[in-house]
Amino acid sequence: MxxxxxxxxxxxxxxxxxxxxxxxxxxxxxxxxxxxxRDPAVLATVAGLHASAGRRDHARELLRESIGIDAAQxxxxxxxxxxxxxxxxxxxxxxxxxxxxxxxxxxxxALYGQALSLIKLDRVEEALEPLKANMRLxxxxxxxxxxxxxxxxxxxxxxxxxxxxxxxxxxxxxxARQVQRETGIDAGLPE
Numbered sequence: 001m002x003x004x005x006x007x008x009x010x011x012x013x014x015x016x017x018x019x020x021x022x023x024x025x026x027x028x029x030x031x032x033x034x035x036x037x038r039d040p041a042v043l044a045t046v047a048g049l050h051a052s053a054g055r056r057d058h059a060r061e062l063l064r065e066s067i068g069i070d071a072a073q074x075x076x077x078x079x080x081x082x083x084x085x086x087x088x089x090x091x092x093x094x095x096x097x098x099x100x101x102x103x104x105x106x107x108x109x110a111l112y113g114q115a116l117s118l119i120k121l122d123r124v125e126e127a128l129e130p131l132k133a134n135m136r137l138x139x140x141x142x143x144x145x146x147x148x149x150x151x152x153x154x155x156x157x158x159x160x161x162x163x164x165x166x167x168x169x170x171x172x173x174x175x176a177r178q179v180q181r182e183t184g185i186d187a188g189l190p191e
């Protein structure tokens with residue numbers, strides 16, 4: 001009976017989410033959590049809903065609880081890092097991203113988060129490799145290119161930054177022009 005009730009609540013939570021009724025979805029997931037308090041996936045899901053509702057402190061607590069039950073969840077470490085990063089806890093966020101990457105080295109979002117926290121901690125040189133790895137995994141996403149061009153510019157490596165801007169212009173010309181304006185590097189792109 002308990003399994004059937006959990007199944008029903010999950011269905012209701014899913015449909016609530018589908019119809020953008022996040023408060024209702026959270027209520028269903030909280031009921032599931034009462035029935036399955038040691039289920040790390042349930043804790044992570046509830047944490048995500050709390051984070052979406054702006055309750056990041058509570059979401060972080062739930063993610064840490066989930067990790068305490070099963071530390072081998074790369075996406076949970078990433079989500080924790082992301083929430084920490086949003087509140088400018090970059091040293092802690094960096095640790096969470098590194099744990100996520102130890103579990104899944106190809107988690108492109110964790111590479112990007114790691115790079116952003118390194119930049120915020122003024123460890124710009126160290127951010128280059130995670131940005132390049134992110135770009136290899138997401139070759140058509142402008143985010144890594146954008147940050148890499150800015151990081152290279154900060155390090156005074158303007159020729160390398162220019163190459164990144166030109167490469168970016170091949171698939172995101174508008175973003176490339178924005179980087180060109182922001183860095184003051186003339187990559188030959190028309191405004």
